[in-house]
Amino acid sequence: MCGIVGYTGNNSALSPVIEGLRKLEYRGYDSAGIALPIAIGKPLFIEKRAGKLKKLEDALAKTPDAKSGIGHTRWATHGGPTDTNAHPHLDNEGKLALIHNGIIENYVQLRSQLEKRGHKFKSETDTESVVHLLSDARKENNGDLAAAMRQVCQQLKGSFTLLAIHSDNPSHIVGARRNSPLVVGVGNGENFLASDVAAFIAHTKTALELGQDEVVEITPTSVVVTNLSGQVVKPNQFEISWDAKAAERGGFSHFMLKEIYEQPKAIADTLLGRLDGLDVKIKFKKFEKIVIIACGTAYNAGLVGKYAIEKWGQIPVDVELASEYRYREPSLDKKTLVIPISQSGETMDTLMALRYAKSMGATIFSVCNTNGSTIGRESDAVLYTHAGPEIAVASTKAFATQLIAMYLIGLEIGRQLEHLNSKKCKEIIKELTQLPAKVEQVLETVEPLRELTRKFKSADSVLFLGRYTGYPTVLEGALKLKELAYMHAEGFAGGELKHGPIALIDNGTPVVAIMPTKDSVLAGKMASNIQEVKARGAVVIAISEDEFAGADHLIRIPKVDPLLQPVLAVVPLQVIAYEMAVARGNDVDQPRNLAKSVTVE
Numbered sequence: 242m243c244g245i246v247g248y249t250g251n252n253s254a255l256s257p258v259i260e261g262l263r264k265l266e267y268r269g270y271d272s273a274g275i276a277l278p279i280a281i282g283k284p285l286f287i288e289k290r291a292g293k294l295k296k297l298e299d300a301l302a303k304t305p306d307a308k309s310g311i312g313h314t315r316w317a318t319h320g321g322p323t324d325t326n327a328h329p330h331l332d333n334e335g336k337l338a339l340i341h342n343g344i345i346e347n348y349v350q351l352r353s354q355l356e357k358r359g360h361k362f363k364s365e366t367d368t369e370s371v372v373h374l375l376s377d378a379r380k381e382n383n384g385d386l387a388a389a390m391r392q393v394c395q396q397l398k399g400s401f402t403l404l405a406i407h408s409d410n411p412s413h414i415v416g417a418r419r420n421s422p423l424v425v426g427v428g429n430g431e432n433f434l435a436s437d438v439a440a441f442i443a444h445t446k447t448a449l450e451l452g453q454d455e456v457v458e459i460t461p462t463s464v465v466v467t468n469l470s471g472q473v474v475k476p477n478q479f480e481i482s483w484d485a486k487a488a489e490r491g492g493f494s495h496f497m498l499k500e501i502y503e504q505p506k507a508i509a510d511t512l513l514g515r516l517d518g519l520d521v522k523i524k525f526k527k528f529e530k531i532v533i534i535a536c537g538t539a540y541n542a543g544l545v546g547k548y549a550i551e552k553w554g555q556i557p558v559d560v561e562l563a564s565e566y567r568y569r570e571p572s573l574d575k576k577t578l579v580i581p582i583s584q585s586g587e588t589m590d591t592l593m594a595l596r597y598a599k600s601m602g603a604t605i606f607s608v609c610n611t612n613g614s615t616i617g618r619e620s621d622a623v624l625y626t627h628a629g630p631e632i633a634v635a636s637t638k639a640f641a642t643q644l645i646a647m648y649l650i651g652l653e654i655g656r657q658l659e660h661l662n663s664k665k666c667k668e669i670i671k672e673l674t675q676l677p678a679k680v681e682q683v684l685e686t687v688e689p690l691r692e693l694t695r696k697f698k699s700a701d702s703v704l705f706l707g708r709y710t711g712y713p714t715v716l717e718g719a720l721k722l723k724e725l726a727y728m729h730a731e732g733f734a735g736g737e738l739k740h741g742p743i744a745l746i747d748n749g750t751p752v753v754a755i756m757p758t759k760d761s762v763l764a765g766k767m768a769s770n771i772q773e774v775k776a777r778g779a780v781v782i783a784i785s786e787d788e789f790a791g792a793d794h795l796i797r798i799p800k801v802d803p804l805l806q807p808v809l810a811v812v813p814l815q816v817i818a819y820e821m822a823v824a825r826g827n828d829v830d831q832p833r834n835l836a837k838s839v840t841v842e
């Protein structure tokens with residue numbers, strides 16, 4: 242939520258800041274703003290606009306040049322998405338600008354103290370208190386902005402990434418972080434600060450991770466990191482493996498469509514070098530139980546993970562909504578392995594559940610897509626998915642790779658605990674190896690589904706049915722449709738229908754059903770569930786490996802081990818959600834009210 246960029250160097254700052262914001266727009270897109278120091282000691286140049294980044298860009302046509310600057314794209318929490326509430330926020334002299342990602346929990350108290358001291362506020366945001374606080378602290382510290390930032394951070398409660406710039410020292414940008422992301426991009430004669438490496442990979446692939454409660458100062462030629470006591474800290478440096486082109490749309494009409502089509506490669510990359518043993522060393526024997534914690538799509542991947550780990554590894558697995566987990570004070574100890582799953586590695590709910598589990602003595606083995614992210618850093622071990630940058634807000638290729646990570650973990654546990662003999666391991670490995678080609682096959686056959694989907698664009702509601710691994714898959718299908726098409730959509734386990742949800746079926750209700758393979762005992766039961774809804778007027782689209790005459794429309798997918806079926810079956814569901822969003826005129830890559838990285842609880 243909220244994207245942050247800072248640039249200082251020998252070139253004009255406008256273009257890297259705006260380009261960076263474009264790459265981060267997935268994090269928030271209800272308003273955007275920029276601050277540029279155009280003359281030493283004079284008020285900063287500021288432009289901020291409610292609405293998409295394009296509005297800001299249009300307003301910047303005659304922008305003066307500056308060699309440094311900070312920019313922000315917002316996902317509103319405190320105060321609606323207006324020009325005034327957009328960041329940056331300024332001190333009373335207009336020389337100090339601040340941008341913020343996160344929530345300042347004690348802003349009400351701070352604001353009232355500051356108002357008593359004569360500070361004038363313009364916005365309804367929590368952020369504005371911080372800029373006034375920083376302004377006073379800077380004066381107290383004889384103009385030392387970094388010292389002021391360290392002092393201010395100690396007064397703040399909540400989560401934040403902050404970037405500040407002052408016109409007295411225009412090439413100097415100061416940042417700080419607690420519970421929200423901030424990475425440094427190290428260039429040649431230029432340096433960057435951003436919420437995510439995607440903002441600067443076109444300029445540099447060398448990055449530095451910042452730890453909790455650290456303050457960073459950048460100039461064109463230096464980067465200094467300190468803790469809140471002012472001691473210099475050596476940050477961890479890493480090279481970004483993502484290709485800058487991966488963060489471009491490359492001929493596709495939307496990032497989401499491009500990312501759907503990137504799934505075969507993302508799956509192959511995530512499998513690479515891991516089939517004969519994980520590249521992360523964990524002794525699974527010492528754990529009696531596994532708890533998977535995640536949100537949204539990652540949670541759905543976790544549900545499939547439970548099926549795989551329990552079947553192949555024979556360890557009991559609980560899958561928990563990260564946002565709920567710590568509040569019920571669950572029992573766990575050092576015999577518990579906790580697996581947080583997170584594409585961004587920054588989801589606050591997941592991070593907080595992780596910290597709770599850690600405090601109870603559990604070992605944390607996370608599955609993340611983003612290098613250098615907080616969840617990865619705070620884990621005992623990380624299995625990185627290799628989906629590459631996922632820009633569309635709705636997750637597709639990250640989900641596919643999270644499933645792969647779960648299978649790899651299940652396989653490794655089965656192997657270590659000797660529940661899988663080498664013959665079974667070989668069979669699983671063969672099936673996993675074939676997945677990229679099979680997903681490719683699914684992608685080659687989804688075209689008719691796009692036309693079919695458009696026929697249902699005015700439906701009030703779409704229901705999804707599945708059994709066994711088809712159940713988490715339909716939960717994911719329904720989530721995708723809700724977030725993209727803004728339609729009522731729900732996923733049900735086929736057997737649950739008769740316990741209530743069947744009352745939702747009306748004449749013409751579209752029902753998307755995933756058929757279990759015909760060799761499974763569940764195939765006949767699912768066929769009956771389909772008959773039950775058809776008898777009540779539903780129009781059924783079945784996704785099936787086999788010929789199936791019981792539905793109104795049939796989408797065929799290749800044969801695969803039932804545990805791995807979600808990797809194939811989810812693809813038509815992603816396409817349905819994508820096509821429905823396009824048909825309903827929605828913004829596919831940036832659906833309303835959402836942000837990709839949810840760094841607030």
Ligand code: F6R
Nearest residue numbers: 537538539583584585588635636
């Ligand atoms: C849905 C979606 C979200 C995320 C969820 C967790 O398409 O993308 O439901 O899956 O917000 O995000 P991460 O994986 O970054 O922790």
